[in-house]
Amino acid sequence: MTESFIDQIVKKLIDASLCVAFAESCTAGLVSGAMGRIPGASRAFWGSFITYSVDAKIKLLGIAPALIEKYGAVSEECALAMAEAALAKSGADVALSVTGLAGPEGDGSGLPVGTVWIGWCGKNFPSGAVLHQFSGSRNEIRESAADSVMTKLAEILEQSAMNRQQLLPANG
Numbered sequence: 001m002t003e004s005f006i007d008q009i010v011k012k013l014i015d016a017s018l019c020v021a022f023a024e025s026c027t028a029g030l031v032s033g034a035m036g037r038i039p040g041a042s043r044a045f046w047g048s049f050i051t052y053s054v055d056a057k058i059k060l061l062g063i064a065p066a067l068i069e070k071y072g073a074v075s076e077e078c079a080l081a082m083a084e085a086a087l088a089k090s091g092a093d094v095a096l097s098v099t100g101l102a103g104p105e106g107d108g109s110g111l112p113v114g115t116v117w118i119g120w121c122g123k124n125f126p127s128g129a130v131l132h133q134f135s136g137s138r139n140e141i142r143e144s145a146a147d148s149v150m151t152k153l154a155e156i157l158e159q160s161a162m163n164r165q166q167l168l169p170a171n172g
Contacts, residue, residue: 001147006034010159013044015034020091020153022048023061023082023097024075026116027133030146031098036097046092051082059097061085072109076129079119083129087121094122094156097148100132102141118152125156 005171015022022031032048035041035074049060054073057063063081071077100116101107114134121127130152 001034001143001151003034003037005148005154007038009154009157010032010035010038010041010044012154012161014040016157018093018157018161019046019090021046021095021129023056023085023086023095024048025052025057025082025097025099026102027098027142027149028052028148030142031096031149034146038073043090046090047109049082049086049089057082060091072107072111074101074107074109074115074117076117076119076131079089079117079129080121080127081119083119083121083127085122087108090128094120094153096124096149096153098145100134100141100145102138102145104138108127114141116141116148118145118149120152120156122156 009097023032029050035045051057054068056067061082062085066083067073079099083095087095097119101113102110103113106113116132117129119129132148134141
């Protein structure tokens with residue numbers, strides 16, 4: 001994830017008058033740190049919830065223990081719940097979440113190390129989640145997950161821009 005890529009995302013957020021929030025688990029703040037390195041990011045970056053543990057997901061985001069018990073902390077359902085909670089608690093326009101297993105050991109769920117879910121939702125954006133299976137060292141998995149969060153945000157912004165263009169009246 002290059003600084004110039006993040007800088008472009010921040011500029012697109014500012015140009016669209018949008019604010020983003022994150023809920024990070026396995027990345028433990030890598031996404032937030034990347035955003036914070038960009039001058040002017042405070043105009044488009046609300047902040048993050050670093051919810052590395054299950055307890056933090058429950059206490060900081062209000063994720064229902066029953067949801068985690070039923071689906072696991074590394075699941076589509078948990079990723080969506082994290083993004084929805086980050087959006088609701090922050091008041092941002094769009095929120096993304098990341099939860100996964102960076103290793104070197106698993107969490108006893110049977111999921112392989114490198115399993116990562118990224119979730120997103122927004123006030124004027126459809127919600128969703130995507131499963132990734134990364135390989136490499138613990139930190140390589142974390143970096144890949146952070147890169148994927150920012151790539152998904154760029155895709156959301158691109159789709160939003162196309163939707164706004166379709167709503168503009170035709171000239172002539």
